[in-house]
Amino acid sequence: MGAVEEKQEKCGTVCLKYLLFTFNFLFWLAGGVVMAVGVWTLVEKSDYISLLPSKTYAASAYILVLAGAIVMVTGVLGCCATFKEQKKLLLVYFVLLLCIFLLEIVAGVLAYINYQQLNDELKQNLKATMTNKYRLGKDNEHITQAVDKLQEEFKCCGSHNSTDWEENGWIRSSASEGRKVPDSCCKTQIPFCGTRDHPSNIYKAEGGCISKLERFILDHLQIIGAVGVGIACVQLIGMVFTCCLYRSLTESYY
Structure with a gap:
């Protein structure tokens, strides 16, 4: 009977090892996704980051890169701890999983709190950015590129509507060569198309670019949130497997 029980314990330990290894592989892949x-x-949305009034959105991207790297390293550590059956490594691995899990909760709460603040600041500052910085000085070239890309991709014109451009210093100067809006406002972009301010030629939708950018940020945060929740659920499973394997190794030792 003792041999049978010992064999069952070994089989249980082996099963837990392979389950935890599978989890670690998935966890490692999840880190790569994050x-x-x-x-x-x-890389792709860096232009839009320059239009935002605060660094919250950029900071969240850097946090994602860092978190992804930590998750991948943790996954490798978990694999080593599992196959070497090192209880100390398993403890370290469990603590890391718990810390990452808690950090994800904190980051999620902060993202939810900061979103409304970011949204309010965006509404207050985007028009001022377009009015005071677009094509006004070499120091603002990155702003000019970001605004043009924003209007082209989101098919919008101005912060709230196309009339916002009436206040822009470049539009009001001779340098604009008669343009009433930037060429990036045009539905069909050709040189000097911005000289014709008509709904058939430029985007006149109410809400302008600010509503489109707001929707983009919200959708992106929802993607980040969904990824975070998915990884958090996987982590809970991993912590359960880790505890079970640690207990099984302790019982086998004694």
Whole structure:
């Protein structure tokens, strides 16, 4: 009977090891996904970041990259602890999982709190940014590129509507060469198309670019939130497997 029980214990330990290894592999992949989302935000959407009044959105992207890297390292550590059956490593691994889990909760709460603040600041500052910085000085070239990209991709014109451009210093100067809005406002972009301020030629939708950018940020935060919740659920499973394996190894030792 003792041999049978010992065999069952060994089989249980082996099953837990392979379950935890599978979890770690999935966890490692999840870390790669999180890091990829962060890098994508920084590389593909870096222009939009320059239009935001605070660094909260950029900071969230850097946090994602860092969190993804930590998750991947933790996954490798978990694999080593599992196959070497090192109880101390398992404890370290469990503590890391718990810390990452708690950090995700804190980050989620902060993101929810800061979103409304970011949204309010965006509404207050986007028009001023377009009015005071678009094509006004070499120091603002990145702002000019970001605004043009925003209007082209989101098919919008101005912060709230196309009349916002009437206050822009470049539009009011001779340098605009008769343009009433930037060429990036045009439905069909050709040089000097911005000289014709008509609904058939430019985007006149109410709400302007600010509503489109607000929707973009909200959708992106929802993607980040969904990824975070998914990883958190996987982590809970991993912590349960880790506890079970640790207990099984302790019982086998004694």
